Amino acid sequence: MTRALTPVPFTDVDGIADFWANPVRLPETKLVPRGLLRTAVAVENLRRTGAKLRGEDVELLLSVPIRHCASEVFKVIEGAAYVLRRRRDARLEADVDELVDVIAAAQQPDGYLYEPHIVGVPADAEERRLGLLGPGPYTAGDLSHETYNMGHLYEAAVAYRDATGKRALLDVAEKNARHIERAFFLGDPAYNDGIPIERAPDHQEMELALLKLASATGEDRYRRMAKRFLEIRGVTFVPSGAGLADPQVGQHPSLADVIAHIQAPEFAQQHAPVAEQTTAVGHAVRALYQYIAMADIAALTDEQEYLPVLTRIWDDMAGRKMYLTGGVGVAHRIESFGAPFELPNAGSYSETCAAIANVLLGIRLAVLTRDAAFADVAEIALYNNVLAGTSLDGETFFYVNPLESDGSHPFNHGSAARSPWFSTACCPTNLARFLPQLPGLFYAHGDDDLYVLLYATNTTEVALAGGRVRVTQQTRYPYEGGVRIAVEPAESDASRRFAVHLRIPSWTGGRFLPSGPYDFDGEPGTEWQVRVNGRVLEVPVSSGFAMVEREWSAGDVVELVLPMPVRRNSCVPEVTSNRGRRAFTRGPLVLCAEDVDNPPSVFELELARDLSAFTVDSTAIGELDVPRVRIHTADDRSADLTLIPYFAWGNRGAGAMSVWLPVADDPAEGPNS
Numbered sequence: 001m002t003r004a005l006t007p008v009p010f011t012d013v014d015g016i017a018d019f020w021a022n023p024v025r026l027p028e029t030k031l032v033p034r035g036l037l038r039t040a041v042a043v044e045n046l047r048r049t050g051a052k053l054r055g056e057d058v059e060l061l062l063s064v065p066i067r068h069c070a071s072e073v074f075k076v077i078e079g080a081a082y083v084l085r086r087r088r089d090a091r092l093e094a095d096v097d098e099l100v101d102v103i104a105a106a107q108q109p110d111g112y113l114y115e116p117h118i119v120g121v122p123a124d125a126e127e128r129r130l131g132l133l134g135p136g137p138y139t140a141g142d143l144s145h146e147t148y149n150m151g152h153l154y155e156a157a158v159a160y161r162d163a164t165g166k167r168a169l170l171d172v173a174e175k176n177a178r179h180i181e182r183a184f185f186l187g188d189p190a191y192n193d194g195i196p197i198e199r200a201p202d203h204q205e206m207e208l209a210l211l212k213l214a215s216a217t218g219e220d221r222y223r224r225m226a227k228r229f230l231e232i233r234g235v236t237f238v239p240s241g242a243g244l245a246d247p248q249v250g251q252h253p254s255l256a257d258v259i260a261h262i263q264a265p266e267f268a269q270q271h272a273p274v275a276e277q278t279t280a281v282g283h284a285v286r287a288l289y290q291y292i293a294m295a296d297i298a299a300l301t302d303e304q305e306y307l308p309v310l311t312r313i314w315d316d317m318a319g320r321k322m323y324l325t326g327g328v329g330v331a332h333r334i335e336s337f338g339a340p341f342e343l344p345n346a347g348s349y350s351e352t353c354a355a356i357a358n359v360l361l362g363i364r365l366a367v368l369t370r371d372a373a374f375a376d377v378a379e380i381a382l383y384n385n386v387l388a389g390t391s392l393d394g395e396t397f398f399y400v401n402p403l404e405s406d407g408s409h410p411f412n413h414g415s416a417a418r419s420p421w422f423s424t425a426c427c428p429t430n431l432a433r434f435l436p437q438l439p440g441l442f443y444a445h446g447d448d449d450l451y452v453l454l455y456a457t458n459t460t461e462v463a464l465a466g467g468r469v470r471v472t473q474q475t476r477y478p479y480e481g482g483v484r485i486a487v488e489p490a491e492s493d494a495s496r497r498f499a500v501h502l503r504i505p506s507w508t509g510g511r512f513l514p515s516g517p518y519d520f521d522g523e524p525g526t527e528w529q530v531r532v533n534g535r536v537l538e539v540p541v542s543s544g545f546a547m548v549e550r551e552w553s554a555g556d557v558v559e560l561v562l563p564m565p566v567r568r569n570s571c572v573p574e575v576t577s578n579r580g581r582r583a584f585t586r587g588p589l590v591l592c593a594e595d596v597d598n599p600p601s602v603f604e605l606e607l608a609r610d611l612s613a614f615t616v617d618s619t620a621i622g623e624l625d626v627p628r629v630r631i632h633t634a635d636d637r638s639a640d641l642t643l644i645p646y647f648a649w650g651n652r653g654a655g656a657m658s659v660w661l662p663v664a665d666d667p668a669e670g671p672n673s
């Protein structure tokens with residue numbers, strides 16, 4: 001069995017420049033300040049919960065979904081903590097300290113913390129009327145978000161302790177976790193008539209967060225709780241709902257359908273014990289958070305428990321249920337995975353949160369297995385679906401990330417364009433805490449092996465077995481495929497032997513993603529190159545990593561040259577929406593056509609069968625330059641086509657967009673049948 005690697009934490013990676021300079025700074029400049037403002041109602045509800053506990057007569061404000069609005073406060077605090085970890089900011093810290101006081105005051109003496117059940121909710125309030133809250137704590141099952149909120153509380157508490165050394169929020173989190181242990185596993189007279197609830201949490205955020213709490217505190221009981229929750233999922237309770245009857249693409253299910261769907265066994269992955277699950281099903285974010293928790297358990301055990309299950313599920317997801325953008329989830333399936341090859345373009349859900357989880361899972365699996373394919377998928381999800389989640393200026397957001405929009409259908413939770421916020425704001429608050437941690441996904445190491453998982457301009461020092469190594473990476477990636485990495489022993493002038501492993505992305509081969517329904521239209525891959533100190537080297541490649549093992553000394557530079565031609569992707573005919581269509585990619589970037597560049601309409605575009613000439617220049621969108629690809633055609637029936645990176649779409653107002661474009665005269669059944 002392959003020995004797992006150790007990731008280099010984001011706090012050890014500095015000097016972020018070039019492509020990532022802007023996105024990684026957005027939490028500090030935009031996402032956290034906006035999050036603090038936009039979660040004011042949720043904070044007020046927490047404040048009122050504290051007042052209720054002091055004996056005051058209060059009611060909750062019902063202008064936000066009260067089931068889960070507190071989670072957004074916790075996620076913004078987590079993002080703020082990572083910002084503070086980089087740079088002291090007395091005012092931001094004071095703001096968070098004030099929030100911590102409000103949260104601590106909203107916690108019951110026994111550790112329970114959930115505003116709706118502490119304050120109480122009028123019987124005619126919508127969330128109560130729909131059965132989304134239940135009559136008391138832990139009675140609404142998977143409709144509730146009690147443990148979802150609590151899990152985000154733990155993650156925020158760990159981050160804030162690590163950033164400031166202050167324990168107050170961590171004390172709240174630990175008190176809550178001990179309450180969960182009593183109520184779910186030991187029996188607490190105040191809950192479920194004193195009988196242990198013994199049921200998997202409403203959201204797998206809890207399992208994931210308990211593992212984080214365990215490693216941050218050294219308390220093994222939290223790890224045991226996470227493990228126990230994973231073991232009882234799909235065992236002690238299996239919902240009996242029928243689920244959602246196969247709806248037509250584009251139809252909007254009724255509320256009754258939605259609730260029936262949530263009560264299906266697959267929705268919260270309770271259709272089978274987790275160790276026996278074989279496919280990616282149900283709510284995509286819940287599923288991916290579960291797989292992340294399972295990967296974290298695998299990393300803690302010598303025998304890498306759960307790893308075979310995870311690779312089996314991942315093969316199903318990446319092979320049959322993932323969009324070209326790395327997105328998962330189908331709109332009419334209600335935030336859930338679709339059936340195999342059910343990947344409608346306009347009807348894609350591809351929630352930003354699910355894509356973030358896909359990145360986190362892929363990097364974890366790459367670290368566990370030393371197999372680059374997992375990181376390849378993480379990279380595609382990152383550069384396409386995740387980055388599309390925020391506008392380039394960090395002012396507006398996509399919750400839903402379709403591969404086609406007519407510019408008028410309000411796919412983005414009521415809007416056909418990017419939105420400044422959402423009533424359920426999981427996605428922008430997730431970006432606020434994910435982007436600052438991104439540099440923690442760049443590197444991993446084991447013994448005398450340094451792995452470069454993602455390419456970006458930065459500097460770090462990595463502790464290999466033989467001593468520390470200084471790494472300075474410079475690149476215009478993902479816009480250009482040259483990566484220059486200076487690698488040298490940090491502590492002495494002497495040379496030392498160790499191996500640098502460079503990920504050779506799947507898109508250098510014959511396909512954009514390492515597996516799944518897409519390939520480069522039958523065209524072969526490109527020739528990449530590794531050079532050391534200017535000399536081309538023949539290097540062995542293992543599981544997608546090129547290995548450069550040698551004596552390294554001061555001044556040594558390894559360069560990776562990855563050609564980035566524009567590639568044309570085709571799709572297997574099982575994906576009916578892509579039949580007779582092609583999509584374009586360049587490097588790790590999916591390209592798309594927008595009306596604004598292709599008047600009068602992208603829906604009038606038709607690709608010539610013979611597409612040979614591409615030119616690449618750049619265009620300014622707002623304050624940033626992004627690459628622009630022009631496809632020229634000799635066929636006078638077809639117009640030239642202008643494409644931009646998918647992540648940059650929707651930055652020039654509402655308008656139509658399409659990734660998969662029809663080919664003139666292509667047989668309806670597509671090229672592969």
Ligand SMILES: [Zn+2]
Binds near residue numbers: 352430
């Ligand atoms: Zn979300």
